[in-house]
Amino acid sequence: MIRYDVKCSGGHRFEVALPSMFSENPLCQCGAETARIPSRVNTAGAASPGPSRDDMPMTWRGTNNGDRELIRSWHKKMVQREKLEEKYPELAGDRRPVLAHEGAFASAPVRAGDAIAGDLAKETFGKPPVDEAKKS
Incomplete structure (x- = not known):
């Protein structure tokens, strides 16, 4: 089953499940003809490597004078980044001193x-x- 967004000539919008892309569009509850419309773009699943080591603060002032929440947040991000770099070494960049x-x-x-x-x-x-x- 394929899900489509459809709109009738009366302005009603709804979602339908059709067996194939060649199936005819169903009639609206008001009896009007319907047409398929583009679905909204879902970006919730977009991949992002997150911040790199170069983005993290390197100075005392950069950590807002040692703010624990900020440091804890960056630690969590860097642990996630390390796991990602283990899986994809090309993201690690130059780690030489x-x-x-x-x-x-x-x-x-x-x-x-x-x-x-x-x-x-x-x-x-x-x-x-x-x-x-x-x-x-």
Whole structure:
């Protein structure tokens, strides 16, 4: 059975179940002819991955000075997000630690494993990262 919304020439609207799409439209209770009309769009079941890790607050002020309800809400959202990322790893994004994110790197943060990471560590700390030091 297929459900259709129908409207008669008198303006009455109702829903009917028909055995197939080729079935004739039923008459209205008032006796007028009916025509099928488009059903309303139902968006209640729309899929959404929800907020990502980048959307969650990262500072004390961002959590409204440690508001428990806000933190609890974000924790719940992130637990749901982790479950989704386990099922669909492509949603996880880049999870490598950020090494530099201020100044010249504000628009493109340097992450662990980037080609520039070794040079950045050498310039900042005067020695290469641990992995490169073992190689030489």
